[in-house]
Structure formats: C-alpha cells, structure tokens
Amino acid sequence: MNVPVGIVLxxxxxxxxxGLRLLMRQxxxxxxxxxxxxxxxxxxxxxxxxxVLSAVEDADRGRGVLVLPDLxxxxxxxxxxxxxxxxxxxxxxDAPFVEGAxxxxxxxxxxxxxxxxxxxxxxxxxxxxx
Numbered sequence: 001m002n003v004p005v006g007i008v009l010x011x012x013x014x015x016x017x018x019g020l021r022l023l024m025r026q027x028x029x030x031x032x033x034x035x036x037x038x039x040x041x042x043x044x045x046x047x048x049x050x051x052v053l054s055a056v057e058d059a060d061r062g063r064g065v066l067v068l069p070d071l072x073x074x075x076x077x078x079x080x081x082x083x084x085x086x087x088x089x090x091x092x093x094d095a096p097f098v099e100g101a102x103x104x105x106x107x108x109x110x111x112x113x114x115x116x117x118x119x120x121x122x123x124x125x126x127x128x129x130x
Contacts, residue, residue, distance in 0.1 A: 004108040005117045006033040006059030009101060010052055010069040010078045014039035017070075020098060024105040032108045035059040037078075047077040056081070056090055064089035064114030066104055068121060070097040091118050099124035 007024070011017040017038035024034050037055035040046030052067070059065045067082065067090065069075045078092050091114060093100055100121035107120035 002111045003061045003063050004032045004111060005063045005104075005114050006035065006061055006065040007101065007104050007108060007117075008052070008055045008059050008065055008067045009034065009036045009038065009097075010047060010055070010067060010074045011036070011038040011097070012045050012047060012070060012072070012074055014043075020101055023098075024101055027102060027105055027109075029109065032105050033059045033061055034105065047074045049077055049081055052078055052081045053085065056085075060090075064091070064117075066108075066114065066117050066121060067092045068095060068097065068101055068104065089114060091115075093118050093121040094125075095121040096125055099127060103127075 009017045017036040021034050035055035035058040037051035041048040067078050069078045103124040104117050104121040107117045
C-alpha cells in the first residue's frame with residue numbers, strides 16, 4: 001500500500017484549522033494524514049512551537065510532511081521548528097492556506113512525492129477564481 005505524504009496545518013485559530021482539516025478529509029478521503037497545530041495551546045489565538053513539532057510527528061507516515069502555515073507568526077513559528085529540527089523530508093510551503101491545502105491533499109492522495117505535493121500547494125497561488 002502506498003503511504004501518502006502528511007500535511008500539517010499551522011494556524012492562529014484552532015477553529016479555522018479544524019474546518020479546513022474537515023474539508024481536506026472530505027476531499028482526500030481519510031488516506032492523507034492531516035494534523036493541525038493551531039492556537040496558542042491554551043485555547044487562545046496564536047501559534048505554539050510545541051504544537052507544530054508534535055503535529056509534524058503526528059502527520060509523518062514515512063513519505064515526508066508538508067507544513068502549511070496561514071500567516072505572520074505561524075510562518076515564523078513553523079520556520080523556527082524546522083530550523084531547530086531539520087529534516088530533509090519536512091518542508092514548508094509558501095502557499096495560500098485554503099487553496100494550497102486543497103491542492104496538497106488532492107496531490108498527496110494520488111500518491112505523489114513530497115516535492116510534487118509542495119509544488120502543487122505553491123502552484124495554487126496562481127489559480128484564478130474568476
């Protein structure tokens with residue numbers, strides 16, 4: 001069985017990440033491991049270094065992990081975690097949060113490798129809506 005690339009959603013809002021994770025599960029079935037690192041850890045708005053680190057471990061099934069932050073300090077937090085715990089099989093995507101996540105989960109569900117999943121997420125930046 002082909003294990004897909006995992007995806008981590010890093011957001012300031014637990015509710016935002018949970019909603020996006022639900023959408024991704026509906027699109028990518030349950031085959032793609034999607035973990036969230038959202039909120040400050042105490043129920044507030046913010047990002048947590050420890051939650052990001054834990055989510056990367058949760059999403060890892062051996063094919064790599066794509067980290068997708070929403071904005072601002074979530075990007076900084078995710079980058080700090082990856083700098084402190086460097087792994088060749090964990091990358092951060094410079095992609096729109098919702099569109100990038102959807103593109104990533106569809107691509108990961110097809111069995112694509114980490115670089116292809118990351119490219120798909122980042123390519124979502126150029127998809128026009130109208």
